[in-house]
Amino acid sequence: MPEQPSALHELLEMADLTRPLAIRTAATLRLADHVAAGADGAASLARAADADADALRRLMNYLVAVGVFAEEPDGRYRLTELSDRLRDTHPDQTRSALDMDGGHGRADLCFVDLARAVRTGKATYAVRYGRPLWQDLSANPAWSESFDASMALKTAHAAPAIAAAYDWSLLRHLVDVGGGNGELLIALLKAHPTLTGTLFEQPLPAGAAAVRLARAGLGGRAEVIAGSFFDPLPIGDGYLLYDILHDWNDEDATRILHRCAEAAGETGPILVIEPTDLTDPFIAMVDLRMLVFFGGRQRDIHQIADLAAPTGLMITSVRQAGRLSVIEFHRAGGHA
Template sequence: MEEMMQPGWEHLVDSVRSGNTSFEKVFGQDFFSYLHENPERSAGFNQAMSRATESTAAVLPEAFDFARFATIADVGGGDGTLLAAVLREYPSANGILHDTEDGLAQAPETLRRHGLVDRCTLAPGDFFASVPEGADVYLIKSILHDWSDQQCVEILAHCRQVLPADGRVLIIEPVLPEVVDPRSVGLYLGDLNMLVNWGGRERTRQEFDEVCRQAGLEILSVVPLGGPGFCLIEAKAIALGVA
């Protein structure tokens, strides 16, 4: 991971001044295109994301009541670490795991290891084009901070298009304080890392409100989830005709 992430930081000043990612300047292509052309690096990245998700996977099933949902989709869910934790805790639910082919590469083994092959469907695809239909709740963890506001609106709008009236979108991301807090220095370093390597950003509650609103969603609650500033953001569809 450091071999991919560190070179961009050498051009931090350029990124801050221009708003452009340094990763593309160093490697000549965006982060995910680079992973696609380097399978070993892609596998290492997937493994790192799986490990980073373990702490959230340990607390999410108790932090939100999934009991009334029959089908749970994880958008950009990688190897399925998070979705597997929810499905194990809620045995009556089925799952849909959505990511690129590269992102899903290790998912069959995760599902097999947890005995979930028969309860979880793999749905390869591009969340900028669409997300799978048929779920009652859509999980999106550590995805939106990779992208610009407009790209986040696109992803969330695709969730909104297939969301049932009583469904939910659950966003799991760090949430920045509205006023800079020196005790949250790690969150701001993460914000810079998103800029340097992905072109994304961390967001405040108000900024999440805005991208959700533009996508036709309304935030109901924001609950601290543990880990480096992670929160569980629960959103529902705004009724048609309601501004």
């Protein structure tokens, strides 16, 4: 039976790359900011964006047609609710996440190589850019800062639920392993006044975290140490891995858990926070990002437990924090 035209149209619309790339181009060129600042005609907008006037007009024609921008009868552009979110000062920070000149938006372009990733089971970032994503970010502070800012915004949305999902005050000193620029540790320290912490990260985000902790007035309750979580970890009585394991393949994820188990000793808990519902469409999308960016993967509870088994860790509790699971591990036989 022939394909129904409506179904064919829906499929082609779902597969079309024009809309996402047009919106990302608007974000990269800061078009919403320029319109908001008064460059609301095609010629003035092209000058402000340092773009070809004819090509810019054609881009805006499309963005108006799909409702991202609006156009007045006299040819002046204005913001809609959608394009307002593309302003650099909007609290959602959508523009920086979509900016193809930034760390996160640049990484997203690897999705054009998704077929290669599916054929090989390996990340495509290094194929496109010449080196793995983490090395690329370490070599470029601007990309690292924008990538970390995008991750921090996601963390800020999740932090209240994480702070409430587990009694962090049971710990004296928490080591946030791979804690980015400190967004989650700041939230936990503020929510639990008796808690102290160490943030352990690569040098660039570690420097940003030290500044943020000091500005939050928490410098006396937290220290920042630069290093790799494949090496021995700082001393603490609890270890946190938030959105870390999904960046890595099974072998490397187990190595990270081994370092946590080694540092935590017989009684210290290891808290792994990851989304685990692989049937959730959003999590399924993130799973593909992990494949393309890092060669990593999202895992369900049982798969995460399997990663930990060779290290002698076993799950002692699972709590939900929105889409996230807060998975508590202890050494087998070491938890009272």
